[in-house]
Amino acid sequence: MEKEKISNADLNKLGIEDLDLIVLFSRVANGLLKHQVMDRMEILAHLEALIFDPSPYSAQKGGKFKNLADKVIELRKEGKFDRPTEKIPKLKKDSANYPVYGLENIEAGALEQMKTAMSLPITVAGALMPDAHQGYGLPIGGVLATTADTIIPYAVGVDIACRMCLSIFEMPADTIEQKNDYLKNLLIKNTVFGMGGETKNHFDTSLFDRREWKATQQIKQLRDKAYKQLGTSGTGNHFVEWGELSVGDGALEGIPAGSYLALLSHSGSRGFGGNIANYYFKLAMQKTRLPHEAKHLAWLDLNSEEGEEYWIAMNLAGDYASANHHEIHNKIARDMDLQPLLRIENHHNFAWKEQLDDGTEVMVHRKGATPAGKGVLGIIPGSMSTPGFIVRGKGDPASINSASHGAGRVMSRNVAFKTLKRDLVMAELLDKKITLVGSDLDEAPMVYKDIHTVMAAQQDLVEVLAKFTPRIVRMADPKERPED
Structure with a gap:
C-alpha cells in the first residue's frame, strides 16, 4: 500500500537529497511504520521538525529519532546538509477590532488570548461571548473566523463537538416532586460518567456502519474505543439532569404554554474526540511554527493530507457526540414508555464553513460558543442551581452569528477547592430544591457567572423562548479528573 510507505519522494520534499541520507532516513521511518510505532503522517511531521532543529531529538537518550538527529548535527558541522530556511508566520502588529459582549465580566487573560488570536495572519474576524474565560489557545467563549x-x-477544542441536548416530555413539571426517586434512578440506570466510562447496553449503533470509520488510520484505531463509550458522559462540567421547563404561549412550535418535565444533557465526543484533538494539534504545531504566545493556535491547511484528515475526523466526532446524547435520551424515554414532544440540541467546540455578512468565505471556530444564526434554536445552561434557557438566534453579523454556550466560569477549579465551603454549597442546593448525584466543589453554583447577567449581555444575539430550572442533577463522581 503506497500510502502506508514513506517514499524517497516524501523525503525529497523535506530537503533530503543525498542518497546515503535518504537510505538512513528511509530505514528508520519505514521501520517505525512497519512496526506501527507511529503512523505515516506523524513520522513525516517528526522528520520535518528534526531537520529544522535536531537538538531536542539528539538529547533524547534512546529516542526513536536520535541516530538521525546525531547524523544531521554531524553533517552540519562538516558544512553539509544546510538547515532549511524556517518560515515562521509573523503575527499582525495591529490586530483587528472585534466585539466583546459583557466586557466588564471577562478576565484579562481571556482578552489577551483573543488579542493574540486576532493577530494571526489567517484571521479574518472574531468575537468574544459574555461567558468567556481563559483556556488554551483560543479562550473559552471565543469565536474566530479564519x-x-x-x-x-x-x-475547536479538546472535547470536539461538545453539545447540549434537551428533551421535552408531555408530563407536568411537578412530576419531579411526586416521583423524585423514580426519576433519579432513571438517571443512575441510564448514564455512565467518567474518563474511562464504557457501556455494553446500546440503543442504536447504526452510526458505526458509516464508511468514515475507515477513512484514516487514527479513526480506525479509535473506533472500538468510541463504540464502547457510546452513550456515556465525561467528567468536569458534563451532566444529565431533570428540570422544569416553562414555555410561554407560541414560544415553541407545537408546544402549548405551560410547565413541562424536561431532560437536559451536556457532554461531547469522549475519548474519540480527545485523542483526535491532541493528535492533530501536535501535527499542527510541527507544521505551523508560531511565536511562543501563539503556539497553541497552530493551524492545518485543509488542502493538505493532515488537514483533510482532521476535517473528516472532526465532523465524525460531531455526529458521534450527537449520538451519545441520543443514546441517553432514548434509553430514558424507552424506560418511561414515553416519546418526547420535542428535542433540541446545539453544539460548541467545532468549526463550520460559513460566509460573513459581506460574502467572504471563512472557517468559523466556536470554542465554548454556539451558532446563533437567524432562527437557529439553541440551549444556554446556567449552573446546577440556576436556570438555563432555550433561545432562538437573531443572526447578528457582528457576533459572527454566535452566542454563549453557558454562564462561563468565574473561578478556577483550584480556587474553588481552596475557598468554597461545602456546607454553604449544600445549603444553596437545599434552598433551590436540587437533588445532586456526584460532582464536587469545583462545579458548585458559585464557580459560574450570573446567568442573568450573561443573558442580558447578549440580548442582540438571541431571543429567550423558554426557561429550564434544574432539579435532579447527575454528574461524574468527585474523584474523577475534569476533562471539559
Whole structure:
C-alpha cells in the first residue's frame, strides 16, 4: 500500500537529497511504520521538525529519532546538509477590532488570548461571548473566523463537538416532586460518567456502519474505543439532569404554554474526540511554527493530507457526540414508555464553513460558543442551581452569528477547592430544591457567572423562548479528573 510507505519522494520534499541520507532516513521511518510505532503522517511531521532543529531529538537518550538527529548535527558541522530556511508566520502588529459582549465580566487573560488570536495572519474576524474565560489557545467563549482553507485544532477544542441536548416530555413539571426517586434512578440506570466510562447496553449503533470509520488510520484505531463509550458522559462540567421547563404561549412550535418535565444533557465526543484533538494539534504545531504566545493556535491547511484528515475526523466526532446524547435520551424515554414532544440540541467546540455578512468565505471556530444564526434554536445552561434557557438566534453579523454556550466560569477549579465551603454549597442546593448525584466543589453554583447577567449581555444575539430550572442533577463522581 503506497500510502502506508514513506517514499524517497516524501523525503525529497523535506530537503533530503543525498542518497546515503535518504537510505538512513528511509530505514528508520519505514521501520517505525512497519512496526506501527507511529503512523505515516506523524513520522513525516517528526522528520520535518528534526531537520529544522535536531537538538531536542539528539538529547533524547534512546529516542526513536536520535541516530538521525546525531547524523544531521554531524553533517552540519562538516558544512553539509544546510538547515532549511524556517518560515515562521509573523503575527499582525495591529490586530483587528472585534466585539466583546459583557466586557466588564471577562478576565484579562481571556482578552489577551483573543488579542493574540486576532493577530494571526489567517484571521479574518472574531468575537468574544459574555461567558468567556481563559483556556488554551483560543479562550473559552471565543469565536474566530479564519481563511476558508485553514483550521485550528485548539480553536475547536479538546472535547470536539461538545453539545447540549434537551428533551421535552408531555408530563407536568411537578412530576419531579411526586416521583423524585423514580426519576433519579432513571438517571443512575441510564448514564455512565467518567474518563474511562464504557457501556455494553446500546440503543442504536447504526452510526458505526458509516464508511468514515475507515477513512484514516487514527479513526480506525479509535473506533472500538468510541463504540464502547457510546452513550456515556465525561467528567468536569458534563451532566444529565431533570428540570422544569416553562414555555410561554407560541414560544415553541407545537408546544402549548405551560410547565413541562424536561431532560437536559451536556457532554461531547469522549475519548474519540480527545485523542483526535491532541493528535492533530501536535501535527499542527510541527507544521505551523508560531511565536511562543501563539503556539497553541497552530493551524492545518485543509488542502493538505493532515488537514483533510482532521476535517473528516472532526465532523465524525460531531455526529458521534450527537449520538451519545441520543443514546441517553432514548434509553430514558424507552424506560418511561414515553416519546418526547420535542428535542433540541446545539453544539460548541467545532468549526463550520460559513460566509460573513459581506460574502467572504471563512472557517468559523466556536470554542465554548454556539451558532446563533437567524432562527437557529439553541440551549444556554446556567449552573446546577440556576436556570438555563432555550433561545432562538437573531443572526447578528457582528457576533459572527454566535452566542454563549453557558454562564462561563468565574473561578478556577483550584480556587474553588481552596475557598468554597461545602456546607454553604449544600445549603444553596437545599434552598433551590436540587437533588445532586456526584460532582464536587469545583462545579458548585458559585464557580459560574450570573446567568442573568450573561443573558442580558447578549440580548442582540438571541431571543429567550423558554426557561429550564434544574432539579435532579447527575454528574461524574468527585474523584474523577475534569476533562471539559
